[in-house]
Amino acid sequence: MPELPDVEVYRSYLAHTVLHHPIEEVEVRYPGLVDPDPGDLSDLEGESFEDTDRRGKYLFLASGGGPCLGLHFGMTGKVEYYREGEEDPDHSLAVFRLGNDHRLSVISVRKLGKIYVRGKKEDLIEEKDLGPDALSLDQDQFLDILDGKRGMIKSALMDQSTIAGIGNIYSDEILYQVGLGPRRKIKEIDDGERKALYEKMKDVLRTAVEAKVDPERMPRDYLIRRREPGAGCGKDSGEIRKIKVNGRSAYYCPEHQG
DNA sequence: AGTACCACCTGACGGC
DNA sequence: TGCCGTCAGGTGGTAC
Numbered sequence: 001m002p003e004l005p006d007v008e009v010y011r012s013y014l015a016h017t018v019l020h021h022p023i024e025e026v027e028v029r030y031p032g033l034v035d036p037d038p039g040d041l042s043d044l045e046g047e048s049f050e051d052t053d054r055r056g057k058y059l060f061l062a063s064g065g066g067p068c069l070g071l072h073f074g075m076t077g078k079v080e081y082y083r084e085g086e087e088d089p090d091h092s093l094a095v096f097r098l099g100n101d102h103r104l105s106v107i108s109v110r111k112l113g114k115i116y117v118r119g120k121k122e123d124l125i126e127e128k129d130l131g132p133d134a135l136s137l138d139q140d141q142f143l144d145i146l147d148g149k150r151g152m153i154k155s156a157l158m159d160q161s162t163i164a165g166i167g168n169i170y171s172d173e174i175l176y177q178v179g180l181g182p183r184r185k186i187k188e189i190d191d192g193e194r195k196a197l198y199e200k201m202k203d204v205l206r207t208a209v210e211a212k213v214d215p216e217r218m219p220r221d222y223l224i225r226r227r228e229p230g231a232g233c234g235k236d237s238g239e240i241r242k243i244k245v246n247g248r249s250a251y252y253c254p255e256h257q258g
Numbered sequence: 259a260g261t262a263c264c265a266c267c268t269g270a271c272g273g274c
Numbered sequence: 275t276g277c278c279g280t281c282a283g284g285t286g287g288t289a290c
Contacts, residue, residue, distance in 0.1 A: 001283050057284080075284050076268080091268085110267045112284060128285095151260050160285085169283045247262070249281085 002073035004134055004165030005208035007059050010079050014061065014104075015052045017081040022048050022099035023063075030093045033108065036117040039067045041094060043117070048099075053121055055133050056164025060121040067117045070124040074112025080105045134165035135205055142198045146186055153189065154182040155246045157201075165205070168248045169224060173204050176223040181257045182243070182250040227251050 002010070026041045028034055034041055047066035054060065059079075061069040071079070080089050084101040092105040094115055106115055118124045132141060145163065149156045156162055157171040166174070175182055177200040180193060189197070208224075211217035215224045221234035229251075231240040238255025 003283060006283080073284085074267090075282065108267090109269070110282090110284095112267065114285095149259085155260080158284095167283055172283095246260095248283095 001075075001169075001213070002057055002077055003167035003170050004054075004056060004205055005170065005213050007054055007057050007073070007165075008135075008209045009213050011052045011054045011059050013081070014049075014059070014079060017102070018049050018061070018096075018098065018104050019052070020048055020050065021102070022046065023096055024099055025097040027095040027097070028093075029095065030111065033093045033111060033113065034115045034117065038119065039117055041115070041117055043067055044069070044096070055121070055125055056130050056160055057167065058124065058128070058130065058164075060124075062121065067119060068121050068124075070116035070118055070121060071106055072114050072116070074108055074110060074114070076110045077106075077108040077113040080107060129161045130164040131160065131162045132164065134163050134201060137163065139195065139198050142201075143194055146189070146194055146197075149186050151186060152182065152245060153180060153184045153186050153197075154250055156186055158246075158248075166201070168250075169227075170204060170208065172227075172251050173208075173223050174201050175257060176252060177204055179256050179258070181254075182245045182252050184258070223251060223253075 023044050026044055028041055043066050044063055047063040049061045050064045051062040052060065057072065059071040081102055081104050084103060088095055089105050089107050091107050091109045093108050093113065094106050096104040098104065116124050149162065154171050154175060157166045157174065172182065178196050180189065207218060218224060226234060226240060229240060229242045233240060233253040233255055236255045238253040240251055241254055242249055242251050
């Protein structure tokens with residue numbers, strides 16, 4: 001599930017659990033899904049995680065004197081913090097044994113996730129060519145970015161080097177809230193709509209984080225609560241439709257999204 | 259630059 | 275119950 005809001009919830013979870021405890025041992029279960037450059041996960045043994053950060057869908061765990069961890073989850077993935085003695089979760093890529101009788105697991109069911117070991121988070125941000133985080137860019141930056149892009153709006157929102165953090169689910173949600181069709185050409189979006197797009201982008205992402213990403217806790221008129229073909233639109237009498245945009249399924253209401 | 263494919267991998271679900 | 279095809283919230287590579 002991990003788009004910006006999911007990863008932000010994970011980040012906050014880690015900030016409240018794993019920081020400042022010595023890392024006693026790191027067990028790597030899927031060495032092919034660890035990307036060490038330079039150093040390796042074992043370099044974290046004896047260190048402790050001291051800080052968390054996030055850029056788009058990437059989560060960072062910085063250690064005191066050792067390397068910085070970059071976590072990416074792919075389409076399925078999460079982190080889990082649990083007591084020593086409890087069973088390790090299935091599909092753990094790596095397990096960190098901490099000094100406080102707890103463990104941290106990085107989980108990726110479909111193995112599309114990855115653990116990066118880097119000197120500092122900026123190294124990975126540069127390497128992956130990540131654009132500004134969707135929650136931290138201001139309106140002028142956003143408008144400038146749109147001015148420089150062509151093509152379909154949904155594709156632009158999902159391009160991580162343009163804006164980092166928005167994926168398939170939340171791009172649909174933002175467009176649904178603004179009332180723009182997913183295939184709408186950027187060039188055909190007027191100034192008022194561009195500003196609304198910026199506001200709704202922030203609004204939707206913040207709302208999802210506050211709801212801890214639970215659709216039940218999000219507003220009733222959110223698309224995420226009715227994301228299936230034929231469902232009734234939460235805003236009018238339209239019916240939710242599913243189409244392909246850039247190879248991904250896009251859900252929208254033809255009634256109010258033009 | 260944008261788009262359209264394919265590939266990576268596992269699990270869930272619908273149809274028969 | 276079991277097998278099969280399809281799909282899933284991401285990214286990277288290639289080719290046009």
